[in-house]
Amino acid sequence: MKAKKTIRIGNGQGFWGDSMDAPVHMVEDGPLDFLGLDYLAEVTMSIMQKLKGRDPRAGYATDFIEIMERILPAMKRKGVRLLANAGGVNPQACRNALFAAARSSGVKKLRVGTVQGDDILPDLPGLVKKGVLLHNMDDNRPVTDIMDRILSANVYLPTTGMVDALDRGAEVVLTGRCTDPGLTLAPMVHTFGWAWDDWDRLAAGTVAGHIIECGAQCTGGNFSRWWEIKGWDRIGFPLVEVAPDGTFVVTKHAGSGGLVSVDTIAEQLVYEMGNPRAYITPDVVADFTSVKIEPAGRNRVRVSGIKGAPATDSYKVSMSYRDGYKSTGQLTLSGPDALAKAKICARALWGRLRRAGFTYQQTRTEYLGVNSCHEGIVGEEALTPEVVLRVSVKDPDRDKVNRFGCEIAPLVTSGPPGVTGFAGGRPKATEAISFWPALIPKELVRLDVRMEDLN
Amino acid sequence: MKVPLYRLAHARSGDKGDGSNVGRLAYNQDCYEIMRQQVTPAAVRRHFRGIVRGRVERFAVPNLLGFNFLLHNSLGGGGSASLKNDAQGKTHGMALLLMEVDVPPRFPLPKVGSAGALAPAGQLQEPSRRSRVTQGRRRSAGRKT
Numbered sequence: 001m002k003a004k005k006t007i008r009i010g011n012g013q014g015f016w017g018d019s020m021d022a023p024v025h026m027v028e029d030g031p032l033d034f035l036g037l038d039y040l041a042e043v044t045m046s047i048m049q050k051l052k053g054r055d056p057r058a059g060y061a062t063d064f065i066e067i068m069e070r071i072l073p074a075m076k077r078k079g080v081r082l083l084a085n086a087g088g089v090n091p092q093a094c095r096n097a098l099f100a101a102a103r104s105s106g107v108k109k110l111r112v113g114t115v116q117g118d119d120i121l122p123d124l125p126g127l128v129k130k131g132v133l134l135h136n137m138d139d140n141r142p143v144t145d146i147m148d149r150i151l152s153a154n155v156y157l158p159t160t161g162m163v164d165a166l167d168r169g170a171e172v173v174l175t176g177r178c179t180d181p182g183l184t185l186a187p188m189v190h191t192f193g194w195a196w197d198d199w200d201r202l203a204a205g206t207v208a209g210h211i212i213e214c215g216a217q218c219t220g221g222n223f224s225r226w227w228e229i230k231g232w233d234r235i236g237f238p239l240v241e242v243a244p245d246g247t248f249v250v251t252k253h254a255g256s257g258g259l260v261s262v263d264t265i266a267e268q269l270v271y272e273m274g275n276p277r278a279y280i281t282p283d284v285v286a287d288f289t290s291v292k293i294e295p296a297g298r299n300r301v302r303v304s305g306i307k308g309a310p311a312t313d314s315y316k317v318s319m320s321y322r323d324g325y326k327s328t329g330q331l332t333l334s335g336p337d338a339l340a341k342a343k344i345c346a347r348a349l350w351g352r353l354r355r356a357g358f359t360y361q362q363t364r365t366e367y368l369g370v371n372s373c374h375e376g377i378v379g380e381e382a383l384t385p386e387v388v389l390r391v392s393v394k395d396p397d398r399d400k401v402n403r404f405g406c407e408i409a410p411l412v413t414s415g416p417p418g419v420t421g422f423a424g425g426r427p428k429a430t431e432a433i434s435f436w437p438a439l440i441p442k443e444l445v446r447l448d449v450r451m452e453d454l455n
Numbered sequence: 456m457k458v459p460l461y462r463l464a465h466a467r468s469g470d471k472g473d474g475s476n477v478g479r480l481a482y483n484q485d486c487y488e489i490m491r492q493q494v495t496p497a498a499v500r501r502h503f504r505g506i507v508r509g510r511v512e513r514f515a516v517p518n519l520l521g522f523n524f525l526l527h528n529s530l531g532g533g534g535s536a537s538l539k540n541d542a543q544g545k546t547h548g549m550a551l552l553l554m555e556v557d558v559p560p561r562f563p564l565p566k567v568g569s570a571g572a573l574a575p576a577g578q579l580q581e582p583s584r585r586s587r588v589t590q591g592r593r594r595s596a597g598r599k600t
């Protein structure tokens with residue numbers, strides 16, 4: 001058994017595009033032992049794979065490098081260790097950029113552990129040959145249906161690799177596709193020496209990670225009773241104070257804005273949840289119906305009682321594939337009669353395209369301010385002094401999709417009065433990307449942990 | 456007495472592939488019981504008829520006085536394949552809170568405060584029952600044209 005003290009693990013990024021200042025505040029504004037930065041939403045891997053296709057040195061979260069340049073000196077000074085899945089589809093390039101950033105921020109020594117093995121894109125033909133067909137978890141189609149269109153294929157790696165890197169002294173652990181909660185679980189397993197079959201504790205660490213992985217979403221962001229939140233402009237990011245038995249307190253740095261309450265934590269617990277009794281990660285199956293949440297002081301919530309069950313024998317694979325082209329255009333309609341005029345514009349636009357011989361696999365018309373979010377739930381009678389018309393198409397034919405983009409601006413002069421908001425040129429076709437979730441037997445995946453030192 | 460669910464519960468939603476999940480948490484045991492009886496998968500499917508194209512699953516999370524709903528096929532393809540403005544179901548939680556439930560007369564509604572925009576119970580406008588099918592609605596169903 002290792003040290004038996006409480007450790008503080010924070011989150012400073014919930015996704016690629018999150019606050020650039022949050023990690024700085026997390027490191028500088030209070031005590032912290034570990035900081036996790038989560039960059040990888042499902043869609044992110046495919047974007048990164050595209051970037052890498054254009055430039056072999058790209059394909060990782062570039063925000064991360066800029067942030068590290070700012071926080072590395074303070075991290076070193078305070079002894080904060082960091083875990084990030086910023087590596088995306090190119091962890092090696094990310095590591096190189098990190099070393100460069102460290103040098104330019106005046107850091108002389110840095111030990112970085114890079115965890116890889118998630119990218120199985122090159123292995124797909126071999127796997128298929130072996131009869132591993134990576135059936136789509138939603139509709140059971142074999143992966144051979146989309147073989148020539150696959151953009152990315154990444155396994156959600158177990159947390160063992162990150163723990164290994166920490167055990168070997170990594171100050172920064174860089175990964176590709178790991179699970180989001182793993183960034184929080186890894187420091188616990190490393191510090192407390194939990195066994196990989198200590199299911200309840202692994203589940204507790206996983207729940208802790210689930211709560212803080214979306215950054216400020218558990219500290220007041222996205223909270224139903226938003227009117228209770230104070231200090232939006234300096235909203236604090238979350239951290240957990242974890243005891244060796246796996247119980248933990250969720251809190252945030254003193255002086256920051258936002259709110260940590262039983263309700264803000266409970267809301268985040270149910271975020272992106274499937275079956276609450278079986279939250280499956282590569283490490284454990286956590287039972288969210290066992291979680292006990294109670295107040296533990298101002299902006300402090302204690303979480304305990306968590307039960308876990310043995311991990312499954314497969315890993316989840318997230319693949320993305322090219323699925324035609326899409327385009328979206330917008331126009332703003334002023335009142336009076338904004339909605340009625342928006343509908344005339346929509347009818348004119350689709351009619352003109354049809355007359356010109358263009359029909360599409362999929363089209364969509366939305367009236368922002370009227371029905372784009374709560375269609376069929378909120379009536380159109382709602383007062384609409386102005387409306388944004390949003391029209392979209394999707395089709396395998398790129399030229400057809402681009403032709404659609406030519407049809408928006410003419411409505412300014414050939415539609416009803418009060419049409420505006422057309423800026424930025426004709427909308428262009430962009431590649432539509434779909435997802436392919438699948439399972440892969442664990443024994444077919446090889447983890448690769450590399451330690452490298454900046455000297 | 457009919458009240459919107461936001462008087463009884465709070466919620467959060469996000470995406471799950473081409474579906475969304477809405478976790479909804481009651482403010483107390485009485486509110487939980489009303490939701491257990493009235494906010495059934497069928498009722499939720501009806502409420503989301505303009506949005507959900509698949510089935511609705513409900514899981515109880517009694518320790519949080521809540522239910523988790525999976526709204527299958529509700530994102531128009533999901534992720535970056537979707538043509539929807541809300542391609543990730545971020546607004547589905549608030550949408551569910553607009554659902555109306557029946558509470559007994561003098562039911563003690565939890566005092567959770569409110570924003571200025573939310574009218575107190577009783578002053579809520581009765582939603583219109585007439586058909587709201589419009590050309591825009593049919594278009595936005597994401598069907599082939």
